[in-house]
Amino acid sequence: MDFNNQKPIFLQIYDLILERILNHELIENSRIASVREMASAMLVNPNTVQRAYSELQAKGILIQQRGIGYFIAPEARILALNIRKDEFIRVQLPILLHQMQTLGISWEEIQLLSSNPAL
């Protein structure tokens, strides 16, 4: 967690969970840490975690079981992939292309820069 980031903490948590699902660190159908557990693990207020969980539930990534906790949805990974991929194509790719054009950078240059170990 980066508290000095401009990105809201609840979104950082949201992204972190998405990432962990993609990484297979969080397994479908398994239970995820309770709101309170996650909050104390991340040194964050439970409300903040709650908000991240709610958004994930709204997207179908998490499923709440009353009085028990949140679970990773059976189809969470594919959903997460689609959400991320969709956002990538819809938002980030156009920006990338636009920048390449105005900055006059070619695909060759980018791939060259990408092989820089410092990244």
Added chain:
Amino acid sequence: MDFNNQKPIFLQIYDLILERILNHELIENSRIASVREMASAMLVNPNTVQRAYSELQAKGILIQQRGIGYFIAPEARILALNIRKDEFIRVQLPILLHQMQTLGISWEEIQLLSSNPAL
């Protein structure tokens, strides 16, 4: 101007001016519209334009001549290019690479997607 965007308006103006300099729509050494002119043209609060101009001045893109107005710096275009390129390499490229990895997208796929006319 997209006022329903999450990007601050002053940053949108900032980017717009940078863009216009790169496009040769704004010529080095020429005068740029006054804060008030720009503000009324964009239906925006003058404070907002002021902030964009100030940031551009801090980066050396604009030069203020007291009592006269703001001018495009002689070396504005090359500066603008460097600012953008630097930010691209330092910030955006690493994110891009990370996403490609977690989403399992290859350069070939990206270039394929990029040729989509909808973008």
Added chain:
Amino acid sequence: MDFNNQKPIFLQIYDLILERILNHELIENSRIASVREMASAMLVNPNTVQRAYSELQAKGILIQQRGIGYFIAPEARILALNIRKDEFIRVQLPILLHQMQTLGISWEEIQLLSSNPAL
């Protein structure tokens, strides 16, 4: 049982039993499954079933015979009908009427929609 529903599980059980009495699936004066039996049949915490039974007992639908179990009250069906009908007229009908007014839906429209086989 729909555990991903916003309706509390104990209420779902409560309604289910009422429904079965109205359907003649549960017969007056007969014994209903014990709390533990019902709980394990429904994969639910016994506390949850207990609460449903208690509410039904409070309304006179179930009768507890200590050490033996719960029984469907002799007049359970008529009671259930009245409870439901009363709640319908007191609570649901006014809401329905209000919605019809603000949404501009007429009785004819509703009856038309109702004949939709998808419902």
Added chain:
Amino acid sequence: MDFNNQKPIFLQIYDLILERILNHELIENSRIASVREMASAMLVNPNTVQRAYSELQAKGILIQQRGIGYFIAPEARILALNIRKDEFIRVQLPILLHQMQTLGISWEEIQLLSSNPAL
């Protein structure tokens, strides 16, 4: 506002605004009271109003203009109507039909009850 209601306050506010748009009490394109104004008018915490506004924004009913406030979206009324109508057909109508069946109530009876002035 009914603080002793089981329905969350933020949802009550959400519904109230929807209702006012349908009633033409809130006009499209006009500004709605600021979060703080609404909060003090309703004797409620600003966070609670904030949440209601956010949900309305997510549905396209409200539009935020940075630093200025929230506005009723141009197409707010039609959107509100659709949201409500959709929910009515998807959720409430099936329940109504089901109840009519189990309670043995006919359309004639309902319309008779509906003309009761006490409602």
Added chain:
DNA sequence: GTGGTCTAGACCACT
């Protein structure tokens, strides 16, 4: 124990 909501009060960026 679980999550859901609310308040009070704070700090921030933006207009």
Added chain:
DNA sequence: GTGGTCTAGACCACG
């Protein structure tokens, strides 16, 4: 002034 986020702490219903 505006909204957005966060914390701390409380209370509630549910299992």
